[in-house]
Amino acid sequence: MTFFPNVPSENVGAERRSLPRPGGTRGAEEARAMRTAERTRLIARRRNLPAEERRRLSGRIQSLVLSDARWRAARVVALYVAANGEVETGLLLDSAWAAGKTVLLPRCLPRDPADPPEAGGRMEFVACSSREDLVPGRYGLLEPGPACRRVAGAETPDAIALPDLAVLPAVGLRPDGARLGYGGGYYDRAFSRPGWGGTPRLALIYAFQLVAFPVDERDASAWPDVAAHGYATENELAWLQDHFFLDAPRADR
DSSP states (O other): OOOOOOOOGGGSSGGGOOOOOOOHHHHHHHHHHHHHHHHHHHHHHHHTSOHHHHHHHHHHHHHHHHTSHHHHHOSEEEOOOOOTTOOOOHHHHHHHHHTTOEEEEEEEOOOOTTSOTTOOOOEEEEEOOSGGGEEEOTTSOEEEOTTSOBBTTSOOTTOBOOOSEEEEEOSEEOTTSOEEOOSSOHHHHHTTSTTGGGSOEEEEOOGGGBOOOOOOTTGGGSOOOOOOSEEEOSSOEEEOSOHHHHTSOOTTO
16 A cells, blocks of 8 residues: 655646646657746746755755654665755765765766667766765766776676665655656656666655656656655655555675
């Protein structure tokens, strides 16, 4: 049985407007247009947050994660380095390194010429031991340097274990966990690899990013936005999936 928490009251009305689910080819195009419009709106609002307010809200969100049992129990955590107004992760990174956790961070990869045109972007998760390991990447974002070790699934003899918990960014999130990303498919492809589907995924968002948007069902067969099993806002941390899923033994352990 899956439960869904109530959307915070501040999201009632314009922030949680109920969007229809169109059908057919035209409906799929309308759904994509709605998602694009919502993505643009949310990114603009996030970027327009004053720096002091962003730090305050991010601090509250991270404190909820730090007190969560799954975070405390995780030995290997996948995180991200915040950019473009995303919820900051500095406290989580410092806490994880101080506690001796293995920290995995994403690194973007060149597009494979063999990929079909509809395929999304490619990235890999690699172990990062400190801020000194971070360098500007392909898109100017900080990411692990070339010396950092790759993760299981990279088909290398020294690949490290898969994460016990993945903390993801999101542009928007529905109350059922459906995630709206940037549209490049980087996270979607990364979590489609063998073994990664069993990793509990926690999205970090500001409360105004908890919204309703339509799912583009025609695109869902390609690279749909990877869903979250829970989310943390400045108001609450909520897990959306049953304990039997999140607490199930990992096949790769």
